[in-house]
Amino acid sequence: PTPMETKTNPTGQVQVRFTTRNPELTVGDTPILIPTSLKRYGLSQVVNHLLKSDKPTPFDFLIQGNLLRTSLDDYITQNGLSTESTLDLEYIESTLPPQYLAAF
Amino acid sequence: TTKLPPSMSIDEARVLWQQHEESTRQLSIELCEQLRLILEPTLATKMQGDFRTGKRLNMKRIIPYIASQFKKDKIWMRRVKPSKRTYQVMIAIDDSKSMSESKSTKLALETLALVTKSLSLLEVGQIAVMKFGDQPELLHPFDKPFSSEVGAEMFSHFSFEQSGTNVLSLTDASMRLFNYASTNLQVRNKTDQRQLEIIISDGICEDHETIRRILRRAEEEKVMIVFVILDNVNDMKKSSVLDINKVHYITKDDGTMELNIQPYIDEFAFEYYLVVRNIEELPQLLSSALRQWFQQMSNT
Ligand SMILES: [Mg+2]
Numbered sequence: 001p002t003p004m005e006t007k008t009n010p011t012g013q014v015q016v017r018f019t020t021r022n023p024e025l026t027v028g029d030t031p032i033l034i035p036t037s038l039k040r041y042g043l044s045q046v047v048n049h050l051l052k053s054d055k056p057t058p059f060d061f062l063i064q065g066n067l068l069r070t071s072l073d074d075y076i077t078q079n080g081l082s083t084e085s086t087l088d089l090e091y092i093e094s095t096l097p098p099q100y101l102a103a104f
Numbered sequence: 105t106t107k108l109p110p111s112m113s114i115d116e117a118r119v120l121w122q123q124h125e126e127s128t129r130q131l132s133i134e135l136c137e138q139l140r141l142i143l144e145p146t147l148a149t150k151m152q153g154d155f156r157t158g159k160r161l162n163m164k165r166i167i168p169y170i171a172s173q174f175k176k177d178k179i180w181m182r183r184v185k186p187s188k189r190t191y192q193v194m195i196a197i198d199d200s201k202s203m204s205e206s207k208s209t210k211l212a213l214e215t216l217a218l219v220t221k222s223l224s225l226l227e228v229g230q231i232a233v234m235k236f237g238d239q240p241e242l243l244h245p246f247d248k249p250f251s252s253e254v255g256a257e258m259f260s261h262f263s264f265e266q267s268g269t270n271v272l273s274l275t276d277a278s279m280r281l282f283n284y285a286s287t288n289l290q291v292r293n294k295t296d297q298r299q300l301e302i303i304i305s306d307g308i309c310e311d312h313e314t315i316r317r318i319l320r321r322a323e324e325e326k327v328m329i330v331f332v333i334l335d336n337v338n339d340m341k342k343s344s345v346l347d348i349n350k351v352h353y354i355t356k357d358d359g360t361m362e363l364n365i366q367p368y369i370d371e372f373a374f375e376y377y378l379v380v381r382n383i384e385e386l387p388q389l390l391s392s393a394l395r396q397w398f399q400q401m402s403n404t
Contacts, residue, residue: 012310013350015308030343030348030349031348032348032351032365033308033348033349033350046351046363046365049363049365050365082201083267083268084200084201084205084266084267084268084269085201085202085205
């Protein structure tokens with residue numbers, strides 16, 4: 001493919017399916033379209049919005065079993081994934097100290 | 105740009121085309137008959153023209169006729185049969201990877217076979233076929249006749265593996281092609297020319313705001329664009345496009361951003377879209393969308 005074809009779009013979108021092992025925190029398994037520019041913090045906001053929680057819970061995200069430390073866009077590019085596929089994102093309540101959470 | 109090799113050999117494509125042509129035969133006759141009812145009024149004969157002899161006087165020519173001392177004597181109208189080749193129909197198929205991920209490829213090829221077959225049965229005019237993904241590509245131009253061999257050849261170009269779904273560049277390229285076609289591949293009776301595009305896709309794409317601008321231009325130029333959303337929900341894991349939500353960020357007056365989640369279909373740019381779950385539904389849905397458009401056209 002040409003460079004243009006492999007370049008990912010910075011304003012792009014991708015379908016994700018949010019999953020969790022905690023039955024009290026499920027948000028349903030219908031995919032949702034989100035900007036690929038989102039990182040942990042933005043994703044956490046989305047899940048909290050879906051949970052309609054008054055007191056937001058910070059979440060961490062696992063993608064293919066790895067802790068997401070970059071934007072989705074970077075992860076997709078670095079791991080040869082595609083915005084044409086639905087991504088499964090597992091969320092877990094963050095155990096990281098708050099000052100560290102702001103870092104990524 | 106580098107061109108991907110055909111995803112299947114021409115022999116495989118021929119077999120596949122034959123299968124799809126066969127399995128959709130009844131439906132394509134059904135669609136053809138429904139389209140005939142909708143499209144035919146513009147094929148009807150009417151009184152027209154400036155002739156020396158004819159059936160009915162053209163009243164607009166009488167004064168000039170007298171004023172010219174009976175020299176401008178083409179004052180008669182005749183029943184003129186317009187050319188039958190009055191439609192230019194472009195069919196655009198989504199070749200992006202989400203099509204294979206959502207298991208929509210079979211439905212896409214069935215739809216392509218069904219629509220092209222019906223239109224060629226109807227002898228409606230000229231047919232062009234595009235595929236799109238990262239960028240649009242013309243597979244069959246308006247000025248070549250359509251045949252089963254053309255169908256098979258088209259099939260051999262689909263991979264459903266492209267890494268993008270650029271509907272914006274498709275609509276832009278389509279408008280340029282329509283423009284070219286109306287000036288260079290003119291049908292004999294220009295006033296009866298109609299241009300129509302049928303996009304076949306899973307419906308997930310970006311840039312709806314910009315697409316809307318191109319669609320307004322299409323409306324001004326009387327090009328109709330129908331979007332056929334293939335919504336294969338037979339597979340248990342797949343959700344309907346009508347259920348998918350999208351995250352938006354809205355900038356409030358005080359400059360802060362507010363997270364907002366809305367159904368994706370609410371921002372969908374195409375006014376005429378249909379959601380097709382299986383091929384049997386297509387003739388009815390497509391013809392009712394076209395009927396709506398023709399009614400609107402004749403009211404304006
Ligand atoms: Mg796609």
